[in-house]
Amino acid sequence: MTYSYFPGCTLKTKAKELDSYGRKAAEALGVTLEELDDWQCCGAVYPMAKDEIATKLSSVRALNSAKQKSQPLVTICSACHHVIKLVNNDMKNDENIALRANNYLGFDEPYKGETEVIHYLEMLRDKIGFDTIKQKVVNPLKGRKIAAYYGCMLLRPSKEMQFDDPENPTIMEDFIRAIGAEPVEYAFRNECCGGYMTMNDKSLAQKAAGKVVASAKLKGADEIITACPLCLYNLKQNTDGSLPVTFFTELLAEALGVK
Amino acid sequence: MQRIGVFVCWCGSNIAATVDVAKVVESVKGEPGVCFAQDYQYMCSEAGQQLIINAIHEHKLTGIVVCSCSPRMHEATFRKTAEKAGINPYMVEIANIREHCSWIHKDKDEATEKAVILARAAIAKVNLNAPLQPGESAVTKRALIIGGGIAGIQSALDIADAGYKVDIVERSATIGGKMAQLDKTFPTLDCAACILTPKMVEAAQHPNITLYTYSEVESVKGFVGNFDVKIKKKARFVDENKCTGCAVCTTKCPSRKGGNEFNCNLDNRGAVYIPFAQAVPNVAVIDSTRCLHFKTGKCGLCEKVCSAGAIKFDQQDEIIEEKYGAIVVATGFQISDVTKFDEFQYTKHPDVITSLELERIMNAAGPTKGTLLRMSNKEHPKDIVFVQCVGSRDNTARGKCYCSKICCMYTAKHAMLIREKYPDVNVHVFYIDVRTPGKNFDEFYRRAVEQYNVDYIKGMVGKVYENENGRLTVQAVDLLADRRIMLETDMVVLAAAIEPSSGVKDIASMLTASIDTNNFLTEAHPKLRPVESPTAGVFLSGVCQGPKDIPETVSQAGAAAVKVVGLLAKDKLVTNPCTATPNELMCNGCSSCERVCPYGAIDYVEKEVNDHGKREVRRLARVNSALCQGCGACTVACPSGAMDLKGFSNRQIMAEVDAICK
Numbered sequence: 060m061t062y063s064y065f066p067g068c069t070l071k072t073k074a075k076e077l078d079s080y081g082r083k084a085a086e087a088l089g090v091t092l093e094e095l096d097d098w099q100c101c102g103a104v105y106p107m108a109k110d111e112i113a114t115k116l117s118s119v120r121a122l123n124s125a126k127q128k129s130q131p132l133v134t135i136c137s138a139c140h141h142v143i144k145l146v147n148n149d150m151k152n153d154e155n156i157a158l159r160a161n162n163y164l165g166f167d168e169p170y171k172g173e174t175e176v177i178h179y180l181e182m183l184r185d186k187i188g189f190d191t192i193k194q195k196v197v198n199p200l201k202g203r204k205i206a207a208y209y210g211c212m213l214l215r216p217s218k219e220m221q222f223d224d225p226e227n228p229t230i231m232e233d234f235i236r237a238i239g240a241e242p243v244e245y246a247f248r249n250e251c252c253g254g255y256m257t258m259n260d261k262s263l264a265q266k267a268a269g270k271v272v273a274s275a276k277l278k279g280a281d282e283i284i285t286a287c288p289l290c291l292y293n294l295k296q297n298t299d300g301s302l303p304v305t306f307f308t309e310l311l312a313e314a315l316g317v318k
Numbered sequence: 319m320q321r322i323g324v325f326v327c328w329c330g331s332n333i334a335a336t337v338d339v340a341k342v343v344e345s346v347k348g349e350p351g352v353c354f355a356q357d358y359q360y361m362c363s364e365a366g367q368q369l370i371i372n373a374i375h376e377h378k379l380t381g382i383v384v385c386s387c388s389p390r391m392h393e394a395t396f397r398k399t400a401e402k403a404g405i406n407p408y409m410v411e412i413a414n415i416r417e418h419c420s421w422i423h424k425d426k427d428e429a430t431e432k433a434v435i436l437a438r439a440a441i442a443k444v445n446l447n448a449p450l451q452p453g454e455s456a457v458t459k460r461a462l463i464i465g466g467g468i469a470g471i472q473s474a475l476d477i478a479d480a481g482y483k484v485d486i487v488e489r490s491a492t493i494g495g496k497m498a499q500l501d502k503t504f505p506t507l508d509c510a511a512c513i514l515t516p517k518m519v520e521a522a523q524h525p526n527i528t529l530y531t532y533s534e535v536e537s538v539k540g541f542v543g544n545f546d547v548k549i550k551k552k553a554r555f556v557d558e559n560k561c562t563g564c565a566v567c568t569t570k571c572p573s574r575k576g577g578n579e580f581n582c583n584l585d586n587r588g589a590v591y592i593p594f595a596q597a598v599p600n601v602a603v604i605d606s607t608r609c610l611h612f613k614t615g616k617c618g619l620c621e622k623v624c625s626a627g628a629i630k631f632d633q634q635d636e637i638i639e640e641k642y643g644a645i646v647v648a649t650g651f652q653i654s655d656v657t658k659f660d661e662f663q664y665t666k667h668p669d670v671i672t673s674l675e676l677e678r679i680m681n682a683a684g685p686t687k688g689t690l691l692r693m694s695n696k697e698h699p700k701d702i703v704f705v706q707c708v709g710s711r712d713n714t715a716r717g718k719c720y721c722s723k724i725c726c727m728y729t730a731k732h733a734m735l736i737r738e739k740y741p742d743v744n745v746h747v748f749y750i751d752v753r754t755p756g757k758n759f760d761e762f763y764r765r766a767v768e769q770y771n772v773d774y775i776k777g778m779v780g781k782v783y784e785n786e787n788g789r790l791t792v793q794a795v796d797l798l799a800d801r802r803i804m805l806e807t808d809m810v811v812l813a814a815a816i817e818p819s820s821g822v823k824d825i826a827s828m829l830t831a832s833i834d835t836n837n838f839l840t841e842a843h844p845k846l847r848p849v850e851s852p853t854a855g856v857f858l859s860g861v862c863q864g865p866k867d868i869p870e871t872v873s874q875a876g877a878a879a880v881k882v883v884g885l886l887a888k889d890k891l892v893t894n895p896c897t898a899t900p901n902e903l904m905c906n907g908c909s910s911c912e913r914v915c916p917y918g919a920i921d922y923v924e925k926e927v928n929d930h931g932k933r934e935v936r937r938l939a940r941v942n943s944a945l946c947q948g949c950g951a952c953t954v955a956c957p958s959g960a961m962d963l964k965g966f967s968n969r970q971i972m973a974e975v976d977a978i979c980k
Contacts, residue, residue, distance in 0.1 A: 244666075
């Protein structure tokens with residue numbers, strides 16, 4: 060299996076582990092991730108404004124590059140996935156945005172949302188299958204009680220993201236089971252960590268992140284995993300640090316024996 | 319060539335505002351056969367009908383076209399008018415320029431053009447119409463009620479009291495339905511069992527009523543006045559005539575792991591059980607999926623303890639065939655699936671329950687003997703939160719777009735009953751709107767607020783979760799105060815949307831009765847024929863037609879019964895003369911028509927035919943015109959074009975198509 064791969068800027072700086080372990084694990088699973096040559100920053104926030112296209116263009120370029128290679132586009136950072144997936148939906152469904160973006164970019168053939176955008180976790184679930192992963196695990200993480208933290212961007216808006224049930228997601232818990240550990244379900248796994256607020260109101264971000272960690276602890280978790288660099292930063296820096304927080308790819312690499 | 323009159327109705331402004339009726343009149347005047355055309359404000363009024371009669375006399379018309387509303391509305395009216403003026407009623411054609419035209423278009427030019435085209439099609443057809451004579455069919459003086467809840471019971475009692483035989487088919491082991499599960503009923507707070515069980519007994523003892531419990535309708539054939547129904551009486555593995563209802567077997571049964579449906583699975587029942595103490599019939603039933611005897615061949619304890627010798631492990635399903643003149647659908651409702659609303663944690667936490675489950679918890683015969691307890695730890699709650707509209711008025715894929723209608727009232731009832739019995743419990747109700755129209759209903763709700771101090775909060779709950787105190791935290795918004803609120807509570811009660819019972823689709827297709835997008839059965843007319851299905855002889859009673867409370871259900875059940883009695887009181891019914899007839903020279907006996915006929919009206923005969931001088935015996939389709947309902951399925955299915963429908967012949971249909979495409 061070969062996929063186009065969009066790492067995103069944070070994965071080249073603050074969240075190198077999310078990227079490096081993701082690549083190693085993919086290799087161990089027999090998947091080739093081809094990093095797009097010409098990817099640019101996704102902007103990290105999906106622009107809701109209908110009257111401007113500038114902030115959508117980098118996503119459209121990446122999507123079109125994947126289309127040229129006839130490959131699905133795999134993302135791994137929650138924010139990148141959120142932005143690219145929603146922009147792709149716009150290119151598919153919003154004639155006005157699609158027309159203006161295509162006019163500006165002037166591809167040989169207009170891009171109309173043809174590329175399939177999948178998150179790394181979706182690739183594990185839908186393309187590889189958790190059962191297959193289970194068989195390839197050489198180092199099952201037995202006895203580890205892991206709380207999956209989804210955050211908000213992977214799940215919502217659920218109708219567009221089509222990732223999982225936003226109120227009762229299971230994909231990360233299934234992932235945790237597949238690598239041999241025990242998932243811990245807790246109330247705040249799908250609540251916002253307050254990450255975006257950390258610059259202008261740190262106390263608010265601390266409050267929100269603190270709730271997530273306390274809620275996971277209450278249910279007996281020993282550690283938290285996430286797919287989002289911003290969440291990871293926030294859950295680490297804006298809490299008492301009592302629970303270790305890691306990227307899900309790190310545990311996958313560990314379980315597959317390639318860490 | 320016919321002499322045709324065209325009558326274009328304004329329908330007040332319903333048609334005339336969107337269709338230029340004068341232009342329609344002018345446009346059709348040159349059509350073949352048309353000798354007269356006129357528009358009028360209300361063609362269905364007495365003056366309008368007189369206008370038609372006068373025109374028929376004056377212009378010696380032989381056929382008429384009325385451009386008006388749907389034929390479902392006034393075809394019968396105008397046929398009578400034609401008959402009064404001395405022409406055959408089947409020489410009338412309706413061009414539907416209201417539902418099919420003016421109501422769905424905005425542009426007047428386009429709508430007018432379409433109205434003219436529809437009128438031309440009807441004119442082309444009426445040119446080929448021939449006078450038809452309706453026949454007669456007999457009426458079987460017996461009614462079938464599908465569903466034994468309060469709706470079915472009431473309809474049955476009313477029909478039986480009028481002197482006709484009625485059979486109730488109920489798929490569960492007892493009649494009583496959802497009402498039997500209720501504790502108290504609004505707005506008077508009398509106990510449901512006290513008012514329902516006497517009716518159940520009356521139904522069982524009525525000389526004109528036969529109960530088929532633990533039975534399902536297997537197939538329905540025939541038509542109004544003459545339905546042939548097969549009923550499957552599922553094996554109870556208990557002899558109904560011998561069982562005394564002593565219930566000894568139910569207490570001895572060792573297989574007790576499965577949930578008790580009557581108590582919403584909040585406790586367990588044995589594999590042999592009587593649904594509840596007042597069940598009618600008061601006869602045990604063995605659930606073969608749970609019974610150890612059926613699973614392992616051993617046990618048989620119930621057989622040993624039954625002093626009446628009623629246990630019959632070898633009992634088989636039985637098929638009962640019966641004829642009916644009328645059928646009442648009273649299949650009721652079920653609670654919709656709340657597992658899709660996981661923000662409320664229904665699947666995860668035992669203290670999050672549905673209102674029907676609370677109903678059982680509050681009931682003296684329920685799993686907690688009527689004591690309000692948290693299901694998680696069996697402790698007395700201090701706070702209860704009710705969430706209304708869970709799945710109702712919800713346009714997303716997981717909910718229902720409609721209002722379930724009963725939830726505001728039963729939630730007020732629950733709140734009030736809890737405050738009355740346990741004044742120390744704080745009750746909070748989250749609502750979108752409180753909708754309490756109905757006699758003494760709003761007063762009832764006001765009493766909950768003003769007299770019982772129930773805390774009503776306008777807003778919805780976004781999340782429920784277990785907190786560090788072992789209680790539940792409810793995260794919500796108070797829209798009136800415009801603030802986010804966090805409430806700590808011990809129980810959360812969800813007023814889940816109601817939906818038509820499972821299996822209603824199968825019943826509807828058996829009866830060829832139509833259902834809407836929410837699986838509610840459709841009435842023949844939403845205002846004027848609310849208890850009749852568009853399928854003749856099929857009537858609707860209770861929630862199967864739309865959400866309603868007990869008083870409304872009972873009224874509708876009575877109304878359906880009156881319609882049934884009106885039908886059964888007739889000795890003969892006029893049959894539709896628009897029936898299918900095969901052309902014997904073209905029929906090749908292939909059986910295609912027989913296969914598609916939903917009424918079993920077609921069979922085959924060996925018959926000698928004279929095919930242009932060649933005499934031979936052929937297998938030919940034969941239509942029983944008493945059974946044929948004129949649906950036309952056979953005319954479409956026939957590969958050789960041998961089947962034709964009177965009044966809707968292939969030639970007539972093609973003439974209409976030609977007129978439209980001209």
